[in-house]
Amino acid sequence: MKTLLRKMDQHLVDSNIEKRARYGRKKNHWPTDSSVRFQRDNGLTETAGACLRKLYWDWKDVESDPTDARGLRIFRTGSQMEDEETDIIEDMGLLIKSNFRFQLSPDLLGTKYKLSGEIDGLVWNPDMCRIEGLEMKTGYGYNFDKLVVKGNKSTKPAPKIEHVMQVMNYLTAFNVDVFNIIYISRGDFGKKCYEVSLSSDGHALIDGQQLWPFTVSDVWNRFIDLEEYLAKEELPPRDYYIQYPETVIEAKHKQGEIAKTPYGKWQKDPTYPIGDWQCSYCGRLGLCKTM
Numbered sequence: 001m002k003t004l005l006r007k008m009d010q011h012l013v014d015s016n017i018e019k020r021a022r023y024g025r026k027k028n029h030w031p032t033d034s035s036v037r038f039q040r041d042n043g044l045t046e047t048a049g050a051c052l053r054k055l056y057w058d059w060k061d062v063e064s065d066p067t068d069a070r071g072l073r074i075f076r077t078g079s080q081m082e083d084e085e086t087d088i089i090e091d092m093g094l095l096i097k098s099n100f101r102f103q104l105s106p107d108l109l110g111t112k113y114k115l116s117g118e119i120d121g122l123v124w125n126p127d128m129c130r131i132e133g134l135e136m137k138t139g140y141g142y143n144f145d146k147l148v149v150k151g152n153k154s155t156k157p158a159p160k161i162e163h164v165m166q167v168m169n170y171l172t173a174f175n176v177d178v179f180n181i182i183y184i185s186r187g188d189f190g191k192k193c194y195e196v197s198l199s200s201d202g203h204a205l206i207d208g209q210q211l212w213p214f215t216v217s218d219v220w221n222r223f224i225d226l227e228e229y230l231a232k233e234e235l236p237p238r239d240y241y242i243q244y245p246e247t248v249i250e251a252k253h254k255q256g257e258i259a260k261t262p263y264g265k266w267q268k269d270p271t272y273p274i275g276d277w278q279c280s281y282c283g284r285l286g287l288c289k290t291m
């Protein structure tokens with residue numbers, strides 16, 4: 001059946017559309033909705049994490065672009081692998097509880113709506129004789145291997161900032177000193193574990209070191225910002241660039257953030273797409289382009 005693969009792709013896409021329709025309207029903030037605006041050492045202000053404009057459309061239940069079969073396979077494979085890695089910890093007798101649901105109250109967050117989520121697990125650390133949190137993540141590709149797992153001569157590896165923000169919420173919800181973010185590469189199976197804790201004033205500490213200047217309250221303040229836009233029925237500005245303006249491309253190229261090949265293509269053809277990765281993965285890209 002030569003058409004089998006095409007039919008499989010269509011089935012995947014259709015099932016996902018049906019699944020999403022069953023979720024209904026969003027009622028709570030989620031840990032993956034976390035975001036922050038903060039100043040880098042070079043003085044530039046940067047946004048990290050979820051785009052408020054995308055979240056606004058999520059809350060308004062505006063239909064999103066369908067996820068293609070490739071994207072769905074990437075997600076399914078990652079999720080299955082994360083479960084299998086957690087099974088190893090269970091076999092070792094160290095998994096106390098997996099897929100643990102929790103909530104943070106509006107009173108604590110300063111918001112109208114609560115935050116609800118689910119952690120991957122709580123594990124027993126026999127070396128420290130204490131319970132710790134577990135967040136299992138997988139990824140692939142040169143950037144994942146270089147920035148998150150291995151690093152290179154000029155770059156020390158670090159956890160993804162959006163994962164750290166998720167875990168800052170978990171650390172608030174659970175009475176544990178440490179959450180372990182375990183990364184496994186789906187390419188070469190490289191691996192890395194980061195121990196994330198919260199300082200007394202709410203900064204994330206990665207293996208005991210503060211990498212970013214923001215606190216968990218700064219993350220919650222963005223939920224408050226979003227709720228204000230929702231109350232006013234006002235579309236938030238874009239947090240990310242679909243296409244960088246020329247000045248940003250030049251600045252990012254100078255800082256080594258845009259590689260030689262895409263920069264060369266853009267020089268020959270200024271419509272060549274170079275923007276933030278958040279937009280290229282965004283389910284509202286089609287809509288956002290029209291606004």
Ligand code: SF4
Pocket residue numbers: 051052053054238239240241242278279280282283284285288289
């Ligand atoms: S396309 Fe980019 S700017 Fe627009 S909603 Fe999505 S992430 Fe935000």
